[in-house]
Amino acid sequence: MDIQRMRDSFEVVGANGDEVPLFFYSHLFLNYPETRSLFPVSMMTQRDRLFAALGHIVTNVDNVDVLVPFLQDLGRDHRKFGTLAGHYPAVGASLLATLEHFAGDAWTPELAADWAEAYGVIASVMTEAAGQSDDPAWxxxxxxxxxxxxxxxxxxxxxxxxxxxxxxxxxxxxxxxxxxxxxxxxxxxxxxxxxxxxxxxxxxxxxxxxxxxxxxxxxxxxxxxxGPPQGGLVLDTTSDRDLLLVASGTGVAPLKAILEQVTQDDVARRVDFYVEARTAADLYDLESLQALARAHPWVTVVPVVSDEDDYPGEKGRVSDVVVRDGPWGSRDVFVCGAPLMVDETVKELIKAGVPEHRIRAERFAPSRPGPSAEGSLTS
CATH class of the missing domain: 2.40.30.10 (Translation factors)
Incomplete structure (x- = not known):
């Protein structure tokens, strides 16, 4: 299997934008109408999911430690759509037809064999994981x-x-x-x-x-x-380091769960939780976080407001406030929320001396289809 050849062809196909998933789903539904019931009536928000997942797979096709767990999660997760092992050949046939249609002169028998082999592995890992799961489909x-x-x-x-x-x-x-x-x-x-x-x-x-x-x-x-729980923004239970948590918007949610977990553990560690919002009214869960801080003196919650000049507390960008309050080089760091905030905060913390391998980050985008590597091979 020529990985670089596959990546090059996927880039050529992806350059055609929305036409690619439109062709794929049209081919799938026309040739395999039994698959239509797996999908919502409106496909408006659905069409990019297949190729988002494929993009992640192609990027990590030579990284087994990333790819295999991702495919196993997809396989278990797809049970909630009603996906059966018999649906995978139909998806594979439509995928190869789509790649051939948009690859043009780059499509060769060798490239077709590469993609067929790769999809065979993908389908095998997913169906095996689905079959071995003891959890409900939903x-x-x-x-x-x-x-x-x-x-x-x-x-x-x-x-x-x-x-x-x-x-x-x-x-x-x-x-x-x-x-x-x-x-x-x-x-x-x-x-x-x-x-x-x-x-x-x-x-x-x-x-x-x-x-x-x-x-x-x-x-x-x-x-x-x-559906089954997914995502890797989780605490390293082998570490007893203090924590720095930075969130904006509903990025508060997973970090609040981690904070609750720490309050229940026997390991004593300090937690500093910074929460950014545009206005004080947007700090929608601040009272709950402050209640946790009052109950656990080693927890500090710092709200930061970016767009309200008369706010009596911390103002400005949360990345600036966090770096100013450092150093954080000895902490495990979790950052979650709006992509711009996450990227700025991670960049500034690394510049300030926090080891990159101790930073876990997740970007929350509107209507994201998945918790980390977004996408779905069928639904």
């Missing part, structure tokens, strides 16, 4: 509380019917009858609890059909379905 849950904290952010608490085990920092996919067959990931904002309740922080975005529905129309008692 968890039925009900809404036990729904609080509108701002115009566009709601804190939603869900109670799964069966026990749903997860690691603080992970996310779960949510589907509601408000938007059938549209699944979106939301980070769980609490550590596992005896009552099995999960707290999600949902922000509505323009053009985000699921998030808008969950914020504006979901109600107590409503039924939802939850």
């Amino acid at each position: 968890w039925d849950a009900r809404v036990v509380s729904h609080e509108r904290r701002t115009l566009d952010i709601a804190v939603v608490r869900l109670e799964p019917r069966e026990r749903l085990d997860f690691v603080p920092g992970q996310a779960v996919a949510v589907e509601s009858e408000l938007r059938p067959r549209l699944w979106r990931y939301y980070a769980v904002a609490n550590a596992p609890r005896e009552d099995n309740v999960l707290e999600l922080h949902v922000q509505a975005h323009d053009g985000g059909p699921v998030s808008s529905a969950l914020v504006r129309h979901l109600a107590v008692g409503d039924a939802v379905r939850l």
Whole structure:
């Protein structure tokens, strides 16, 4: 298998933009109509997911430690769509037809063989992981509380019917009858609890059909379905280093879960949690974080407001405030939230002497399809 040849061809195909997934799904549905029921009625937010996942696979095709867990997670996760082993050949055939159509003169028998072999491996790893999973394909849950904290952010608490085990920092996919067959990931904002309740922080975005529905129309008692937990923004349990947590927007959620986890551990460590928002009103979960700080004197919560000149506390960019309050070179660092904030904060912390390997970061983008390496091979 010529990896570079595959990467070059994928770049050529990807240059055609939205035409590529449109061709793929048209080919799939016309030639394999039995697959149509796996997908939502509207494909507007669906078309980029296949090639987002393929892009991640092609990038990491020679990195087994990254690629295999990613494919295993995809395989287990795809059970919630109703994906069966028999669907994979259809997807593979449409994928090869799409690559051939857009690769033009670059498509050769050798390249076709490379892609066929690669897809065979992908499908094998995914189906094997799906078959070995003892977890449900999804968890039925009900809404036990729904609080509108701002115009566009709601804190939603869900109670799964069966026990749903997860690691603080992970996310779960949510589907509601408000938007059938549209699944979106939301980070769980609490550590596992005896009552099995999960707290999600949902922000509505323009053009985000699921998030808008969950914020504006979901109600107590409503039924939802939850997919298997995913994501790697989790605490290194072999480390006892102090923590620096930096969040903006609903990036607060997974870091709050990690903070709750630390408060339950026997390991004594200091935690400094910086939260950035445009205005004081946007600090939607500050009261809850401050309650944790009051209960645990080794926790400090620092709100930072960027766009409100008369705010009485810290003002400006959170990256500037964090670096000023350092040094943080001895800490494990977690950064989560808006992509610009995450990138700036990581860059400035590295410049300030924090070892890059101690920084875990996740960028939250509107209607993201997955918790880390976004995408889906079928749905």
